[in-house]
Amino acid sequence: MEKIANYINGELIAPKSSQYMDDVNPATAEVFAQIPLSNDKDLQYAIDAAEKAFPVWSNLSVKERANYLNKISKLINENLDELAKAESQDTGKPVQLAQTVDIPRASANMEFFAHAITQFSSESHAGINSINYTLRKPLGVVACISPWNLPLYLFTWKIAPALASGNCVIAKPSEITPYTAYLFSKICMEAGLPKGVLNILHGKGPEIGNAIVSHKNIKAVSFTGGTATGKRIAEISAPLFRKLSLELGGKNPALVFTDCDLDKTVDGLVRASFTNQGEICLCASRIYVEKPIYEEFKEKFVQKVRALKVGNPADPSVNMGALVSAQHLNKVKSYISLAKEEGGKLLCGEEAFELIEENKKGYFLRPHVLENLPNTCRTNQEEIFGPVVSLNVFQSEEEALSLANESEYGLASTIWTNDLSKAHRIGEEIKTGIVWINCWMNRDLRTPFGGMKNSGLGREGGLEALKFFTEPKNICIEY
Template sequence: MSSSTRHTPPVPDETTAEGRVRHFLSAPRTMLIGGVWESAVSGHVFDTVDPATGSVLTQVPDGDGQDIDRAVTAARRAFADPSWRRLSALDRGQLLHHVADVIEANADELALLESRDNGKPVSVARAVDVGTSVKLFRYFAGWPTKLEGSTIPVSPRGGLRVLNYTTHQPVGVVGLIVPWNFPMSMACWKLAPALATGCTVVLKPAEETPLSTLRLAELLVEAGVPDGVVNVVTGRGATAGAALAAHDGVDKIAFTGSTETGRAIVQAAAGNLKKVSLELGGKSPNIVLPDADPEAVAEAAAQAIFFNQGQVCTAGSRLYVHDALYDDVLEAVSERAERIVVGPGDDPATEMGPLVSARHHARVTGYIASGRQQGARLTAGGGPPEVAGLYAEGYFLRPTVFADADHGMRIVREEIFGPVLATMRWNNVDDLVAKANDSPFGLSAGIWTSDLGHAHRIADDLQAGTVWINCFNLTDPASPFGGVKQSGWGREMGRTVLDLYTEVKSVWVNFG
């Protein structure tokens, strides 16, 4: 099926999630700027494509710097408006609770829309993308009433009697740039703390997956978020994203995506020295100690790399297995990879959907070819599954396992961001830790063992923002998340993220 083919759907039944999604896709979309649904100033649009079929779902505005400027102006106006700026902490929290209610009420529709646009199974979109979004707004709804300052026992010169106290104030207008792997939940990772602290927002979704963000924007309006507080501009990273990062009317940028783009954002943000937080790439080691259960580890290792088609920044893409268990774990994880059902996201039997785009599919298959050329041994996958008919043009790839990889290979050194696992043996724990840390990235790591004392010692030595012991890829709105080295700056979620969206003001009062 050609990538330029448009489906002609039947008249939708809007009493069902399927019908509501069809209705949403039945016409080109617009952007939310200052409470008004707008086309791009240029009039340009671009296609958003179903990765399971290669067919066009709908068209969205191809926003650029002019549209970003309009959105920033609207956000600045809303930030200065007393109806938002003076909204009580209690009322702001109640508003976020209402946003969570509205998302939850539309969960089935949002999950199906996310699956169509991104390719992931509907069950994953429902549990992870939509479920996490609800949890995020509920968690951060509790914070506006708890953003307390301090009174500080200072010692001023001259014996003055003074009161010194601090307050936390919103940083201002924030630009949020989110990726395509978890489009809705990544938007909410940033939206919820930004709104909880009283900021206003210009949000740019990934060009590959804008649809759930546009539907979320409709729901934010429905929930009563004031005009201009949240603005959504669709467009390309090189135009809309770059303009947002460089805009002098933006006080902070929060970005999740590739390390390469993160560097460009830092450079663009230097003009007005805006605050920047970055959640970037990863190449996470998943470490198996000799006392682990091989079968349990194999299942967990497969989930760590193949979840969400391997399109996860924390994916356990480097599997280090002690020599005593290596053959057993390799055989079991390869067998599990071969059993994973690959198919369209709306098929209940599907465990792994297509990759997000033709371009990304070509990139991942290029890494598989590199692994073969550099001498790694392929034990599972390596090519497309057998698909036909409607899905013959989809961007499908079988889960892939390489054995006997080494640290000189690209599949070990570079982030693939796909369902490709590189397995390696180890014997000496010091050498293991050195190899695990021998990476420009430091986002996450996993350890599998029944000896928790040993696990704690290894965790202490690993250079990673998150270490999971006998689990993997667990996150929660209350727990900070982020990386070290080239995996980013700052932390998402938890109490820590609020510091990224606020400024501390120190007030001195001379009372004689």
């Protein structure tokens, strides 16, 4: 059985503790690798390596740093099939999804920020007999902590702008899905990334994750994960006066109006609700439908959901694979039971499905659709992060907006209408950081990404990410 290694100072090394935990394939419930349990000694070694590398790395030209990121991007593409299979093995998601979304996006992240840093210009402001100009310098050693649902996709989304802007990075992938971060370590070595520039530590969040965010030499933390963990990171970081970027949970509304293209809307929302088994922070989980088309929408939507194929992630015809862990499967099932207690009517989800022998112990679940739930109930207010959505009725634009905004979260929303004026009105008033109109997950990497309220702090993506990982300094010259 393979033992995953930490990547510190340009080398793959065992943890100082010599202790490991199991890495489980969700589709088979079998252990396929061992994950290092890193500790303070591993962290200090990584910090020392990063601090030693920082003066050289930060003083490279942007073109030289961009060249390294482009090499890594190219190597990700060259190893696409291996990485996609590994991602599926670690997360339970369909291989085809990893091949077409996760791994290409990881490559695109590296390539995008390689180009973006070469276009990252400084500002100047001319006054009377003076000129002000702004320098942006890298922060130093920064931490990037990524979640389990889109492992390599979101891992590279964080480290690419950090490296491009001249920082050295201590990165921690989720202990639930660490395998592609390990393979990424090998890619960085093949690309010749200088020692100490990127260091990857594996282990549990409450242990090595907490140690990373508590270390006084970490100048900034970029974290994607649960809201409770984000709050804890903020509490630790506040006395240290460090930069924070927190991309947290979501309970995303979809508003479906009578004047929408109904078939397109149904197709779009099936995808928005159940891609990656519903384990994406951007997935639609509260669907509000205008009353005149509610019954027709419900019939078409449920029919499409029932047709989704759940099963072996290696099967190209499968739409949904396994949930990420037994613990998470039990959590999602507990919310389905709760929804029934709260008065919800189950429209689909309990249909039988066949699994091949090797998958019979895996963590599979049919997509569930419910209706008749009060907007304020726990099922409609708490993040489930699985293949569970609720359908709800509204009768006016004002009611739709009120229902959508009645949430502690504010990450993403979708609006489905052919009325352009209505789309703009609601898009401006809905309290989410991202609004998609007649689409979902149409991502332009130049745009700011992040949420409002309990969905996070700050923005990632494009120039926002490069600004986050740099410190502005204004210089004024009088002449």
